[in-house]
Amino acid sequence: MAGRYHQDQGGDGGASMEVVSTPNQELALTNCAYVSPADLRRFPNGLALVADAWVFTLRDHNAVASGRIALNAIQRRQAKVSAGDSVTVSSFVPPDDFKLALLTLDLDYAKARANRNDELDAVVLAQQLRKRFLNQVMTSGQRVPFEFYGTNYVFTVNQALLEGQESSTPLDRGFLSSDTYIIFEAAPNSGIKVINQKEAASSKLFKHKEFNLEKLGIGGLSAEFTDIFRRAFASRVFPPHVVSKLGIKHVKGILLYGPPGTGKTLMARQIGKLLNGKDPKIVNGPEVLSKFVGETEKNVRDLFADAENEQRTRGDQSDLHVIIFDEIDAICKSRGSTRDGTGVHDSIVNQLLTKIDGVEALNNVLLIGMTNRKDLLDEALLRPGRLEVHIEINLPDENGRLQILQIHTNKMKENSFLSPDINLQELGTLRQGSRESLATQNQIPSSPM
Numbered sequence: 419m420a421g422r423y424h425q426d427q428g429g430d431g432g433a434s435m436e437v438v439s440t441p442n443q444e445l446a447l448t449n450c451a452y453v454s455p456a457d458l459r460r461f462p463n464g465l466a467l468v469a470d471a472w473v474f475t476l477r478d479h480n481a482v483a484s485g486r487i488a489l490n491a492i493q494r495r496q497a498k499v500s501a502g503d504s505v506t507v508s509s510f511v512p513p514d515d516f517k518l519a520l521l522t523l524d525l526d527y528a529k530a531r532a533n534r535n536d537e538l539d540a541v542v543l544a545q546q547l548r549k550r551f552l553n554q555v556m557t558s559g560q561r562v563p564f565e566f567y568g569t570n571y572v573f574t575v576n577q578a579l580l581e582g583q584e585s586s587t588p589l590d591r592g593f594l595s596s597d598t599y600i601i602f603e604a605a606p607n608s609g610i611k612v613i614n615q616k617e618a619a620s621s622k623l624f625k626h627k628e629f630n631l632e633k634l635g636i637g638g639l640s641a642e643f644t645d646i647f648r649r650a651f652a653s654r655v656f657p658p659h660v661v662s663k664l665g666i667k668h669v670k671g672i673l674l675y676g677p678p679g680t681g682k683t684l685m686a687r688q689i690g691k692l693l694n695g696k697d698p699k700i701v702n703g704p705e706v707l708s709k710f711v712g713e714t715e716k717n718v719r720d721l722f723a724d725a726e727n728e729q730r731t732r733g734d735q736s737d738l739h740v741i742i743f744d745e746i747d748a749i750c751k752s753r754g755s756t757r758d759g760t761g762v763h764d765s766i767v768n769q770l771l772t773k774i775d776g777v778e779a780l781n782n783v784l785l786i787g788m789t790n791r792k793d794l795l796d797e798a799l800l801r802p803g804r805l806e807v808h809i810e811i812n813l814p815d816e817n818g819r820l821q822i823l824q825i826h827t828n829k830m831k832e833n834s835f836l837s838p839d840i841n842l843q844e845l846g847t848l849r850q851g852s853r854e855s856l857a858t859q860n861q862i863p864s865s866p867m
């Protein structure tokens with residue numbers, strides 16, 4: 419985390435200063451570091467890189483002797499020093515374009531206290547923090563104590579994204595500006611409840627822990643799910659003005675592919691239960707195909723009609739429309755590859771492409787295609803801007819097999835149909851081919867699936 423590219427360019431080349439504690443409690447809540455008036459002059463920007471890791475705004479204070487730097491308890495802990503130790507301090511020169519577009523902050527109490535139960539209004543809190551810490555540098559991982567309506571809290575910077583920086587670049591630091599967008603998160607057991615945070619309400623979905631896939635009857639796919647959400651949904655939580663500042667282009671399409679029977683269709687049916695917004699539209703390739711001329715194209719057009727209407731009427735404010743296309747290979751085979759001479763496939767592929775990648779492309783659509791036969795798909799469909807994120811849904815590993823077995827034997831177990839000597843753990847270690855022998859051995863029906 420230590421100043422990866424915003425290096426110290428101070429003339430002093432990182433002087434060593436003696437650490438003391440902050441002169442008083444009030445100053446401990448400013449997130450500033452304090453030095454003597456004479457020392458302050460050595461920092462032309464008023465910014466110091468401390469312990470090669472954290473950037474603090476410096477202020478002068480008469481109670482701090484020259485050669486010393488006053489840090490609050492949290493700053494000292496993060497710099498891994500105690501009062502009396504020495505620490506390297508150098509002048510920090512901010513690069514150009516150093517304004518933060520977005521900060522996500524984890525909230526906690528400064529002191530753990532039982533039975534706390536506070537509702538924090540995200541809008542009011544964001545306003546106050548922007549004002550209080552205006553033009554201070556925030557670094558990901560940094561912990562900052564603050565006071566809010568008489569209670570002391572600490573926030574930890576989770577993400578710090580600069581304007582013009584895509585979400586995929588490494589997290590780093592920047593200036594908190596008057597229009598930095600702040601998203602708050604609080605652990606469910608923290609006792610803190612964040613209210614009035616409509617725009618980011620769905621960010622909960624992206625936390626790995628939060629998906630209860632087992633409850634949805636999906637086993638062994640949590641890594642894949644996390645990948646899907648990180649790559650396809652994460653950018654959608656941010657409000658439009660933040661998205662345009664970050665320069666994010668939403669992913670419009672993803673492709674889930676892999677061998678048959680690995681749970682793709684199952685995921686298609688369950689994904690809606692994880693989304694906060696509208697229910698996804700789910701169709702499957704063969705069902706959309708029609709033997710009547712032009713009918714298939716119309717079916718495809720109809721799929722997008724709601725999204726089109728909403729984009730027209732609500733523009734940037736439109737909700738996300740998720741369209742799941744199971745067995746997409748049935749209608750999106752390589753153009754020219756079919757011999758029926760009707761060119762139906764060609765025009766369907768074109769139709770899909772105009773909706774997600776054309777001049778009048780929809781920005782409020784996420785198309786999720788699923789297939790067992792990625793090799794059959796029209797290449798054009800898989801390029802960037804189209805079904806660009808490809809996620810392989812493969813055969814489950816041992817842990818996945820165990821989860822799947824548990825899911826499918828749960829009911830039997832509840833109703834005592836599962837003999838107690840069946841060891842799912844052990845079954846999970848077996849691979850293909852060994853199933854039959856075990857089935858006879860343990861007298862279980864050969865495939866519950």
Ligand SMILES: Nc1ncnc2c1ncn2[C@@H]1O[C@H](COP(=O)(O)OP(=O)(O)O)[C@@H](O)[C@H]1O
Pocket residue numbers: 635636637638639677678679680681682683684685790822825867
């Ligand atoms: N990961 C999984 N977790 C739980 N059940 C699964 C899983 N994968 C497959 N199954 C079971 O197998 C059935 C067939 O899977 P399906 O989703 O149709 O596979 P695909 O669409 O990938 O060919 C599912 O309905 C489910 O009962």
Ligand SMILES: [Mg+2]
Pocket residue numbers: 679682683684744745
């Ligand atoms: Mg399927």
